[in-house]
Every structure is written in structure tokens, then in C-alpha cells.
Amino acid sequence: MAWKSLLAVMAAITLAACDVSAPSAPLTVEPIGTVPRASAQNFAQVVRIVEPVAERECRARTSGVNCDFKVLVDDRPGQPPNAFQTLDRSGRPIIAFTQALIDDARNVDELAFVMGHEAAHHIAGHIPRQQQNAVAGAVIGGLGAVLLGGNAEAVQNAQRQGARINARAFSKEFELEADALGTVITARAGFDPLRGAEFFNRIPDPGDRFLGTHPPNAQRIDIVRRTAAGL
Structure with a gap:
């Protein structure tokens, strides 16, 4: 019973992991140029310029990966x-x-950096890597519960907890990787990643919380500076 439960939870995690960043309700999108805000022109400009650069970086750095980005x-x-x-x-x-982010951005460089950062998550394979981490955590948690003689419910709870902890364990590393590659994409698209990363100075600093999903803002700004200096 415990092993069947373990396999069931692993399968559920495998299927759910690709939707880890998916919204709870369907997205709707108007053509980029018709976004009903004064900031639409800046956003449309950024998408038009950054998207092909991100696709080129994706094709140059990956193999067998869909690099046809869709911006919504x-x-x-x-x-x-x-x-x-x-x-x-x-x-x-x-x-x-x-x-709200489009309206809040102070310049095109911020929009470009955000887009480069998000594209970098895909290029670096962060969704499948997070999926693998979650499955590994579920296996470890489930095995521990089985060895301790837990019943089916205890095994399932241990699997969920193990999946959650292991999926979050590398999230800060993923964010820094995306910041570095996002800096490259932003710069190669002709925008200023240092100016773009200034939005870190306006958002709440997550600090260095245990199992937090994002690294401290100062660390993120530092990785952008060091990456840009090497370009």
C-alpha cells in the first residue's frame, strides 16, 4: 500500500510540476499593441526587440527545446x-x-530585464529541474516514512512535504542563474541590464530566509553587475 501511494504521488508531482508557475485562471491577451495602457508602446517595443534575441540564445544554448516564446x-x-x-x-x-508590472516599470530597460530573466528560466530548464527535485524529495520523504513504519496517510504526507522542500531548495540558485542569463539577453537586445535591475531597489527584500524562493535583492544586483562587467 505504501509503495503504491508513493508511486501515485510521484506521478501527480510529475504531471503538476510543469504547471508550477501557471495561473489559477486562464490568461487572456490582446494583441500587444492594443494593451489598454499608456505603457503599451514601451511594452510592445520591448517584446518586439527582446523576443528574437531570447529565441536565438535559446537555440544556441539548448538542443531539442521549444524556443518559440509566446508573450502574454x-x-x-x-x-x-x-x-x-x-x-x-x-x-x-x-x-x-x-x-500592474507593465504599468509599474519606470523604463524599457526594466521591462527588457524582466523579460530576459523569465526567458532565461526556460533556457536553463528550470521547470523540469524543479520537477526532478520535487520527485526526488517525494521519494526520499516517502522512503523515510516507510522505514519508520508509517501508514499510507503518513507516507503521502511525507512525500508531499519532501517534494515541497526539495523543490524550493534550489529556487534561489535558479533565480540567480536567470538573473545572470537575463543580463546577457537584455544587453544583447540593446538594453541596459544595470538600469533594468534597479527595480530590485523598489521591491521588498526577501532577505535570506530558510527555504525562501528568492535570494536577497543585493545578491541579485551583484550578479547582474558582475555578469554585465564580463560582457
């Missing part, structure tokens, strides 16, 4: 400034911006 605007009301990368059912990479 998450126009659900009440969404905070945010952007995320996910995959659709066919495996096509999606980069989504909330309208």
Missing part, C-alpha cells in the same frame, strides 16, 4: 506587479506579465 498579458483584475514563465500543454514556453 495577465489582465486578471487585482493582480500585483509580477511576471512568470510557464509552459503550455504542447511545451511552448510562455512569458506572462501582469498589467
